[in-house]
Amino acid sequence: xxxxxxxxxxxxxxxxxxxxxxxxxxxxxxxxxxxxxxxxxxxxxxxxxxxxxxxxxxxxxxxxxxxxxxxxxxxxxxxxxxxxxxxxxxxxxxxxxxxxxxxxxxxxxxxxxxxxxxxxxxxxxxxxxxxxxxxxxxxxxxxxxxxxxxxxxxxxxxxxxxxxxxxxxxxxxxxxxxxxxxxxxxxxxxxxxxxxxxxxxxxxxxxxxxxxxxxxxxxxxxxxxxxxxxxxxxxxxxxxxxxxxxxxxxxxxxxxxxxxxxxxxxxxxxxxxxxxxxxx
Amino acid sequence: xxxxxxxxxxxxxxxxxxxxxxxxxxxxxxxxxxxxxxxxxxxxxxxxxxxxxxxxxxxxxxxxxxxxxxxxxxxxxxxxxxxxxxxxxxxxxxxxxxxxxxxxxxxxxxxxxxxxxxxxxxxxxxxxxxxxxxxxxxxxxxxxxxxxxxxxxxxxxxxxxxxxxxxxxxxxxxxxxxxxxxxxxxxxxxxxxxxxxxxxxxxxxxxxxxxxxxxxxxxxxxxxxxxxxxxxxxxxxxxxxxxxxxxxxxxxxxxxxxxxxxxxxxxxxxxxxxxxxxxxxxxxxxxxxxxxxxx
Numbered sequence: 080x081x082x083x084x085x086x087x088x089x090x091x092x093x094x095x096x097x098x099x100x101x102x103x104x105x106x107x108x109x110x111x112x113x114x115x116x117x118x119x120x121x122x123x124x125x126x127x128x129x130x131x132x133x134x135x136x137x138x139x140x141x142x143x144x145x146x147x148x149x150x151x152x153x154x155x156x157x158x159x160x161x162x163x164x165x166x167x168x169x170x171x172x173x174x175x176x177x178x179x180x181x182x183x184x185x186x187x188x189x190x191x192x193x194x195x196x197x198x199x200x201x202x203x204x205x206x207x208x209x210x211x212x213x214x215x216x217x218x219x220x221x222x223x224x225x226x227x228x229x230x231x232x233x234x235x236x237x238x239x240x241x242x243x244x245x246x247x248x249x250x251x252x253x254x255x256x257x258x259x260x261x262x263x264x265x266x267x268x269x270x271x272x273x274x275x276x277x278x279x280x281x282x283x284x285x286x287x288x289x290x291x292x293x294x295x296x297x298x299x300x301x302x303x304x305x306x307x308x309x310x311x312x313x314x315x316x317x318x319x320x321x322x323x324x325x326x327x328x329x330x331x332x333x334x335x336x337x338x339x340x341x342x343x344x345x346x347x348x349x350x351x352x353x354x355x356x357x358x359x
Numbered sequence: 360x361x362x363x364x365x366x367x368x369x370x371x372x373x374x375x376x377x378x379x380x381x382x383x384x385x386x387x388x389x390x391x392x393x394x395x396x397x398x399x400x401x402x403x404x405x406x407x408x409x410x411x412x413x414x415x416x417x418x419x420x421x422x423x424x425x426x427x428x429x430x431x432x433x434x435x436x437x438x439x440x441x442x443x444x445x446x447x448x449x450x451x452x453x454x455x456x457x458x459x460x461x462x463x464x465x466x467x468x469x470x471x472x473x474x475x476x477x478x479x480x481x482x483x484x485x486x487x488x489x490x491x492x493x494x495x496x497x498x499x500x501x502x503x504x505x506x507x508x509x510x511x512x513x514x515x516x517x518x519x520x521x522x523x524x525x526x527x528x529x530x531x532x533x534x535x536x537x538x539x540x541x542x543x544x545x546x547x548x549x550x551x552x553x554x555x556x557x558x559x560x561x562x563x564x565x566x567x568x569x570x571x572x573x574x575x576x577x578x579x580x581x582x583x584x585x586x587x588x589x590x591x592x593x594x595x596x597x598x599x600x601x602x603x604x605x606x607x608x609x610x611x612x613x614x615x616x617x618x619x620x621x622x623x624x625x626x627x628x629x630x631x632x633x634x635x636x637x638x639x640x641x642x643x644x645x646x647x648x649x650x651x652x653x654x
Contacts, residue, residue, distance in 0.1 A: 087454070098531070101527065199636050200588075201590075205629070229381045351535060
């Protein structure tokens with residue numbers, strides 16, 4: 080029994096190392112100075128801590144035609160904040176209607192909405208580009224915000240619907256008898272208890288919009304509006320960029336969702352599990 | 360009251376309209392494009408029937424990318440499920456520091472596939488025979504030299520190397536799903552089985568695993584549809600690879616459409632991709648919504 084437990088701990092620690100290895104490589108490489116960077120010694124700790132790589136990855140190097148990530152980082156910030164807030168409210172309204180004001184056909188509408196989160200976006204990209212060009216939103220940040228709100232409807236609606244179905248309907252009925260109307264019930268009863276669901280949805284949307292690559296790549300071909308994931312891929316794909324700069328860039332890209340995960344992991348977890356439909 | 364009913368419907372109407380256009384009409388439109396001859400920059404909508412599909416199935420790159428997706432999906436699903444399940448049952452043994460372990464296993468889920476791809480491209484960079492780097496260097500150091508390989512640079516391995524990075528990113532998710540499931544099983548069931556003389560292995564094999572079947576199904580569906588659509592990770596880590604050994608349909612579609620301007624051809628790949636995902640998702644959606652009604 081003792082040996083069995085030892086083996087379990089051994090296995091758990093072995094895999095902890097597996098999951099942490101890429102972070103180790105990211106950290107030690109991006110903290111090395113340029114002279115110290117060598118693929119042959121990539122596993123070694125840096126002799127001296129240097130943030131040169133971060134500065135280059137952030138600011139770029141105009142002399143060598145290297146674009147820094149700073150502008151794209153800010154693009155992602157400008158994109159992710161409004162898109163997250165707006166899609167959370169949209170999801171909340173939909174969830175409220177679908178659970179407390181069920182209308183004829185709601186049983187068909189909900190799965191139809193839900194299907195939208197599983198489709199491969201390749202199957203809508205060509206018309207999407209055509210339409211965005213028509214309405215002059217192609218290759219703009221508002222265009223990207225719009226796209227993320229639209230394709231965020233299914234998941235945000237799902238999470239809020241599951242959450243609101245736990246609010247007892249008697250509460251709503253009683254409020255109706257007291258003369259509260261649709262908006263009043265939402266504002267005074269539903270919204271005040273919605274904070275946990277808002278936290279789950281907003282963290283989920285923040286992470287997935289920040290990490291999105293496909294929409295950024297196709298909808299924003301202009302480098303000055305590209306989100307950071309696309310810029311990182313360009314940075315890492317050009318052969319003249321040293322790999323410590325690539326690593327620093329990768330760390331900068333990963334940092335915002337990682338911070339969210341570290342501080343609000345509980346809510347992130349719930350978002351993940353609700354993505355599997357098994358309930359919040 | 361009647362007014363409120365109308366109000367509530369007006370609240371949800373924008374979402375319904377947006378999804379109707381941006382999901383359903385767009386899919387219909389992509390399907391239509393796939394039947395036309397729009398294969399250069401200038402839109403052209405002459406119907407050519409199934410010609411794009413016939414050409415697609417004869418296309419060498421398409422055949423490879425379909426084979427790659429199936430290999431990738433199978434390996435990725437099996438490894439993530441086994442690893443996730445093992446981690447979950449081990450973590451369920453009243454482990455000290457369970458929280459720390461759980462957080463370490465799950466954090467890759469928060470990171471972009473692009474970051475994962477960039478890092479793993481360097482870790483699985485084989486180096487040269489005399490100067491191995493990355494994982495190969497480690498394998499040399501710990502005396503497992505025979506495991507060294509060219510990883511994604513070897514056309515015989517190709518997409519299978521990408522599986523390693525994908526498992527790194529997603530297996531923690533499976534662990535979390537299973538762990539939540541195990542914790543939901545009433546402890547009397549465990550105790551009863553132990554009283555009946557079942558050992559730990561038998562408890563997990565004959566009691567826990569069957570009870571977790573809905574979670575296994577959910578995990579297969581979630582990982583399966585992500586896997587069939589995989590794009591970001593492949594682009595960032597390997598691209599289509601030597602002899603298209605790392606190519607997948609999502610990447611082929613992107614290259615064909617937005618780099619090659621073969622819009623109709625690209626649309627036909629997108630429709631095939633949609634059909635593959637649909638076969639997986641639609642029965643599952645029906646199943647889980649039906650069982651929800653029963654509850």
